[in-house]
Amino acid sequence: MQIDEIIGKYNFLKDYIRYSPFGNGHINDTYLIETPGEAFILQKVNKNVFDIPALVSNLDFFFSALWEYESFNGVKLTPAVYKSDEGSYHVIDDEGAAWRVMEFFPGCSSYAISPDTGISYKAARAMGSFQLFLNELPAAKFRDTIKGFHDTPGRYETFLQTLNKIDKSKKKEAAKEIEFVLKYGDIACDVRTLFNSGKLHERVTHNDTKLDNILFTADGQTLIIDLDTLMPGYIMYDYGDMVRTFTSPAKEDERDIGKVQFRIEHFKALTKGYVEALKGKVDKTETQSLLTGAKAIIYEQTIRFLNDYLLGNIYYKVKYPEHNLVRTRTQIKLLEGILSNEKMLSDYIEELADK
Ligand code: GN1
Ligand code: MG
Numbered sequence: 001m002q003i004d005e006i007i008g009k010y011n012f013l014k015d016y017i018r019y020s021p022f023g024n025g026h027i028n029d030t031y032l033i034e035t036p037g038e039a040f041i042l043q044k045v046n047k048n049v050f051d052i053p054a055l056v057s058n059l060d061f062f063f064s065a066l067w068e069y070e071s072f073n074g075v076k077l078t079p080a081v082y083k084s085d086e087g088s089y090h091v092i093d094d095e096g097a098a099w100r101v102m103e104f105f106p107g108c109s110s111y112a113i114s115p116d117t118g119i120s121y122k123a124a125r126a127m128g129s130f131q132l133f134l135n136e137l138p139a140a141k142f143r144d145t146i147k148g149f150h151d152t153p154g155r156y157e158t159f160l161q162t163l164n165k166i167d168k169s170k171k172k173e174a175a176k177e178i179e180f181v182l183k184y185g186d187i188a189c190d191v192r193t194l195f196n197s198g199k200l201h202e203r204v205t206h207n208d209t210k211l212d213n214i215l216f217t218a219d220g221q222t223l224i225i226d227l228d229t230l231m232p233g234y235i236m237y238d239y240g241d242m243v244r245t246f247t248s249p250a251k252e253d254e255r256d257i258g259k260v261q262f263r264i265e266h267f268k269a270l271t272k273g274y275v276e277a278l279k280g281k282v283d284k285t286e287t288q289s290l291l292t293g294a295k296a297i298i299y300e301q302t303i304r305f306l307n308d309y310l311l312g313n314i315y316y317k318v319k320y321p322e323h324n325l326v327r328t329r330t331q332i333k334l335l336e337g338i339l340s341n342e343k344m345l346s347d348y349i350e351e352l353a354d355k
Helices: 003-007 052-073 117-134 152-165 168-173 175-183 185-197 235-246 264-277 284-310 323-339 342-354
Strands: 018-021 029-034 039-045 098-103 203-205 214-216 222-224 231-233
Touching (some): 117 222, 117 264, 175 323, 235 323, 264 342
Antiparallel strands (some): 029 039
16 A cells, blocks of 8 residues: 555545655654644554554553543653544554554654763653553553564574574674574573563563663653554563663664673663662562563574574665674673673662662
């Protein structure tokens, strides 16, 4: 279906002037639609990645509960999604992809790199406030939009299978990175043990809490976007993805690995923001799992990028053939930063939680 046809399903867009590609997500296609009065975001959700019926059902549930929560608590958590003329939050095209139209905030900012600890604190605090709402939603009503999304042990298994199927020359190109993943397989084992203990509280979680999924509006609001992976999960992964994306002073695809570092002061700021927002609202096992979550998600992301590189870049959008390998290397550097400070980091989390 053409974009024009989708736009035609929203009466308030009928006088639109133009649309243009917008943002830099790795998975979905996003456009800015300008009308004479205001602008909107139009997004096409990738049907090859997401289980669209599950996603539509999750978000219908989420948005129908959100409005009341926001007005009762006097907060705004995420940009509005507007209903089509048929009264639905998503329009499904003839190929089965889902489209949505959302509120746009002129002059808003989002960051690929956290510019200062104040932003790290504020963004994590907003993610914590968002989780307070998610805590009120029944996880049993939500379905997986991607099977095994944050299943670190499962990702590790998939990676081993990939190693068995690719040829030697490909393996040679990424020999060091493969060796790293194999060396730290115990991270996946620890996660499996934690899952199997049955003690970790399953909640509705965001599952893609990277820094650029947090929007800072010109009038000072901090909003959470990119809700496609909203599904049952564990807060350790949401915390972990913030650690992964707030602490490096370099982009996820920085080629100069010397620029990638684990910034402890950002780790502290984001941990403070998140733990403060969720004080008394998560249990002890969850608090104790946070650092495991940080290690797990960075390890998992290393595997995902590397796996995609080895399979010939079939999942992530790439700008050049080694793009996923470059991304793999930044993840490895970050994970090394965490591993060499582990005791200090876990003491810091414990100290905050006990305050
Ligand atoms: C993808 O869609 P985007 O760019 O926010 C990915 C995340 C990864 C991230 C890495 C559905 O997120 O899981 O962490 O890239 N989303 C999906 O930058 O796979
Ligand atoms: Mg996303």
